Amino acid sequence: MTTLRGKGVYGTIALGRISVFTRKEASVKRTHIDDIEAEKARLAAAKEKAVKQLQEIYNKALKEVGEANAQIFEIHMMMIEDEDYNDSISSIIETQSVNAEYAVAVTADNFAAMFAAMDDTYMQARSADVKDISNRIISCLSEEESESRSSDEKVIICADDLAPSETVQLDKEKVLAFVTAFGSSNSHTAILARNMNIPAIIGVGEELLNSVRNGDFAAVDGYTGEIFVDPDEETKSRLERKRTEDEEKKRLLQELKGKENITLDGTKVNIYANIGSVENIGAVLANDAGGIGLFRSEFLYLESSGYPTEEQQFAAYKRVLESMAGKKVIIRTLDIGADKQVDYFNLAKEENPALGYRAIRICLTRTEIFKTQLRALYRASAYGNLGIMFPMITSVSELEKILAICEEVRNELIADGIQISDKVELGIMIETPAAAIISDRLAPMVDFFSVGTNDLTQYTLACDRQNAAIEQFVDTHHEAILRLIEMSAKNAHANGAWIGICGELAADTSLTETFLRMGIDELSVSPSFVLKVRDAVRRCDLS
Amino acid sequence: MVSKVVTVVNAEGMHMRPAGIIAKLAKEHPDSEVIMKANGKDIKAKAVMQIMAAGIKKGTEVELVVTGGDEQAVLDEFVKLFEDGFGE
Numbered sequence: 097m098t099t100l101r102g103k104g105v106y107g108t109i110a111l112g113r114i115s116v117f118t119r120k121e122a123s124v125k126r127t128h129i130d131d132i133e134a135e136k137a138r139l140a141a142a143k144e145k146a147v148k149q150l151q152e153i154y155n156k157a158l159k160e161v162g163e164a165n166a167q168i169f170e171i172h173m174m175m176i177e178d179e180d181y182n183d184s185i186s187s188i189i190e191t192q193s194v195n196a197e198y199a200v201a202v203t204a205d206n207f208a209a210m211f212a213a214m215d216d217t218y219m220q221a222r223s224a225d226v227k228d229i230s231n232r233i234i235s236c237l238s239e240e241e242s243e244s245r246s247s248d249e250k251v252i253i254c255a256d257d258l259a260p261s262e263t264v265q266l267d268k269e270k271v272l273a274f275v276t277a278f279g280s281s282n283s284h285t286a287i288l289a290r291n292m293n294i295p296a297i298i299g300v301g302e303e304l305l306n307s308v309r310n311g312d313f314a315a316v317d318g319y320t321g322e323i324f325v326d327p328d329e330e331t332k333s334r335l336e337r338k339r340t341e342d343e344e345k346k347r348l349l350q351e352l353k354g355k356e357n358i359t360l361d362g363t364k365v366n367i368y369a370n371i372g373s374v375e376n377i378g379a380v381l382a383n384d385a386g387g388i389g390l391f392r393s394e395f396l397y398l399e400s401s402g403y404p405t406e407e408q409q410f411a412a413y414k415r416v417l418e419s420m421a422g423k424k425v426i427i428r429t430l431d432i433g434a435d436k437q438v439d440y441f442n443l444a445k446e447e448n449p450a451l452g453y454r455a456i457r458i459c460l461t462r463t464e465i466f467k468t469q470l471r472a473l474y475r476a477s478a479y480g481n482l483g484i485m486f487p488m489i490t491s492v493s494e495l496e497k498i499l500a501i502c503e504e505v506r507n508e509l510i511a512d513g514i515q516i517s518d519k520v521e522l523g524i525m526i527e528t529p530a531a532a533i534i535s536d537r538l539a540p541m542v543d544f545f546s547v548g549t550n551d552l553t554q555y556t557l558a559c560d561r562q563n564a565a566i567e568q569f570v571d572t573h574h575e576a577i578l579r580l581i582e583m584s585a586k587n588a589h590a591n592g593a594w595i596g597i598c599g600e601l602a603a604d605t606s607l608t609e610t611f612l613r614m615g616i617d618e619l620s621v622s623p624s625f626v627l628k629v630r631d632a633v634r635r636c637d638l639s
Numbered sequence: 640m641v642s643k644v645v646t647v648v649n650a651e652g653m654h655m656r657p658a659g660i661i662a663k664l665a666k667e668h669p670d671s672e673v674i675m676k677a678n679g680k681d682i683k684a685k686a687v688m689q690i691m692a693a694g695i696k697k698g699t700e701v702e703l704v705v706t707g708g709d710e711q712a713v714l715d716e717f718v719k720l721f722e723d724g725f726g727e
Contacts, residue, residue, distance in 0.1 A: 167656060167659065168655070170659060171655055171656070171658070171659040171687065174659055174662050174663065174687040175687055175688060178662075178686055178687050178688045178689075179683065179685065179686050180686050180688055180689055181688055207688060210692055211691070211692065214692070214694050215694070216694055218651075218654060219654070219691065219692075219694055222655065222691060225655075226688075407650065407652075407696065407697055410650055411650045411651050414650055
């Protein structure tokens, strides 16, 4: 058995045979031609054919993935007809008396390099689009149809990377999963795969194509990003079980979708989802979560090679808010440090990072970073129902400083005439024992609390949650933790604030009844646990 | 020749989709030459790759210059596209 790892961009499990996707490597030769006009006519015919193919792909994509996602192929058609691109090709043919294939390949390299050099990751990714259209023209010139990958068995497609047009052209009835050596979560492949509801793992690395052969049996876990080639019996049956559970979950989903989160005696609770990137929104909606209880904004910082700009952040927040269409979206401000490190922050190495310079402590000492994020958040607030949540609070004075900065940012935006929502809820994480103990003082200052049980457990029990040696001492149901949660809930309600739980404990259904009895108003869990918790809530009887 | 200065209002600037929309509109008016002046460059509205490569961000001022054909009507159409943020 060989185990490979990549980044799962779409969950679910697949077991089946591997089909290695090879494209006819457009190894373009440079040949001298005498009849330039004939060569240009050949190019024109190939372009016409390429556009026709794209039109067909566009029509297919329109049906399968919707207009917004199909549009890329319409733009590809325009790119093929782009004047500069064509001038470059023609001029290479004319001045060098070379074949059209070569002229297209050189032009593609030049244009791709131009995009790759731009200071914008989105535009950099467009160099793949230039190569995609150019390869299409070249294959039309060679009169080689891309081979139809027909086989009756459903297969796991392994490839170095898949161009958008290749993803769509595959007969998805015959695809079990996508596994690619390269690719980014920004690529159309990742986006299309999610829309097509096919498990996908990207970024496995070059070893992928050295480790798999056509016809190999493999198990793919889109949740963990693992690929087991030629799995042993144990792994195979484990994955089969996971797949069965998946199907069971799907069945549950069908039954519970659209139903209320209400106990047998009529108590209602909100069940929201925790997510860490814009791409998880599909899962939030698919699992019928009532909102987003914790959106970890760190991904913007982790995925970037420098501080994300206000515009980049604004675009991401806006997209989340708009996608959730008026449902609550609680975005937590930057929480790095401790186990989440970002190079360009240049944080010093610490003896005790969990007790160190992290989260709000960074924001309150490097306020320019904090203000940029708050400006982006408030600007995005006009596009939905936003809540802003601050992590790692331990004192009233910290919260006073935060609220003052929020007010300052708000006033600046209003003075600039930028439209912002006046209903933005502000809340804090209760994840330090200190915050829980003074929750009576903090509650009047905010709209909501959200209990982060992972850190609250680690700080209350003095147990490093990443130290496997002390696992037996970590009792997540410890009375001290439950008392702190209950105390926070009482103080929240006494001061007109609401309280949720967004740590892992929120999904622990053996505690659902306990939490509801404390008066917890919201449970925020991974999208895949929403229906499981809904099920637990609907079985509770608090009377 | 007619011209007007507009500001890019959509959050993500002139990325692929707006570039496609502009180029499409430009091609619907073959009699008019439409140039966008921004960031010190002259960009042909029908050249989708030029628009993308210009990397025009939100807040950038773009001077639209239309020459030939039904100049004012064509200019108005382009101005409206920018003002609507390309429907975003």
